[in-house]
Amino acid sequence: xxxxxxxxxxxxxxxxxxxxxxxxxxxxxxxxxxxxxxxxxxxxxxxxxxxxxxxxxxxxxxxxxxxxxxxxxxxxxxxxxxxxxxxxxxxxxxxxxxxxxxxxxxxxxxxxxxxxxxxxxxxxxxxxxxxxxxxxxxxxxxxxxxxxxxxxxxxxxxxxxxxxxxxxxxxxxxxxxxxxxxxxxxxxxxxxxxxxxxxxxxx
Numbered sequence: 001x002x003x004x005x006x007x008x009x010x011x012x013x014x015x016x017x018x019x020x021x022x023x024x025x026x027x028x029x030x031x032x033x034x035x036x037x038x039x040x041x042x043x044x045x046x047x048x049x050x051x052x053x054x055x056x057x058x059x060x061x062x063x064x065x066x067x068x069x070x071x072x073x074x075x076x077x078x079x080x081x082x083x084x085x086x087x088x089x090x091x092x093x094x095x096x097x098x099x100x101x102x103x104x105x106x107x108x109x110x111x112x113x114x115x116x117x118x119x120x121x122x123x124x125x126x127x128x129x130x131x132x133x134x135x136x137x138x139x140x141x142x143x144x145x146x147x148x149x150x151x152x153x154x155x156x157x158x159x160x161x162x163x164x165x166x167x168x169x170x171x172x173x174x175x176x177x178x179x180x181x182x183x184x185x186x187x188x189x190x191x192x193x194x195x196x197x198x199x200x201x202x203x
Contacts, residue, residue, distance in 0.1 A: 037063055039173065041077060041087065047151035047158065048089060050120050051075060051202065053194070057180040058202060062173035069168065070095075070147055072109075075175040075202050078149075078166050089175065090159050091118070094148025101139035102161065105154065108139075118203075123155040133161040147171075175202040 043056040052058065052075070060077050070076055070092045080086040093107060093114070094100040101108040104126050107116065129136035134155065142148050146165035151157025160166070181194035 037061075038176070040179070041089070043089065046156060047153050048075070048091070049153040049156075051091075051118050051152045052089070052175075052178075053181065053183070053197070055182040055184075055194070056178050056197065057182070058178050059176045060173035061176045064174035065171045070171055070174070076149070077172045077175065079170040079172065081166055081170060082163055084170070087172065088149075090149035090151050090157070092147050093150045094142040094160075096142055096144050096146060098142045098148070099139050100137075100142060100148050102133070102135065102137040105135045107150070118152050120153050121155050122153070137161045177201055 039060050039062055041058050041060055043052045043054055043058065046054050064074075065076075072092055072095055074092045075089065076092050077087055077089045080088045094109065099110050105121060107114040126135045140148075143165060145168045147168070148160045149166055150159045150161070178197050178200045181197035182192060183194055184192045186192070
């Protein structure tokens with residue numbers, strides 16, 4: 001009887017250890033993926049409307065910038081230069097060595113207007129550069145190893161026009177896909193999920 005009890009106890013703890021090992025391995029793999037491959041982020045503000053809405057949940061490809069540099073028009077996540085504990089998401093506009101200028105809301109790169117079909121303007125007013133840099137800015141030269149970023153919701157975005165350039169080392173990854181979108185408004189909870197946005201590629 002005692003020997004059987006010992007065997008049953010041993011079998012129980014063996015199963016516990018097997019389950020524990022499986023959980024540990026799964027957590028380790030998840031941690032590695034999050035650290036080096038893909039990370040999930042939630043969009044908390046409207047600075048990237050209409051490309052990204054408040055409540056969008058996105059996956060970010062961290063390998064993009066581990067083996068390569070940001071490209072113009074990438075929608076990128078980076079550590080905010082003025083507070084590295086915060087993550088920001090904006091569109092890469094100016095590359096190292098570019099001459100960037102904003103004239104009456106139009107962005108110029110190296111003297112040529114940039115085609116921006118993704119941009120939203122919500123304010124018809126145009127502020128002179130002497131008042132604030134939102135609508136008229138620069139020209140400035142993007143320093144080596146740095147990038148100039150802007151929000152797609154151009155009149156309501158706190159970006160490089162206000163706080164400067166993003167160093168290369170601050171970039172986390174490129175926005176890849178919207179895997180969930182949540183808008184908890186209205187009386188019908190079935191409408192709180194933006195089903196049509198799920199699976200949308202971020203461009």
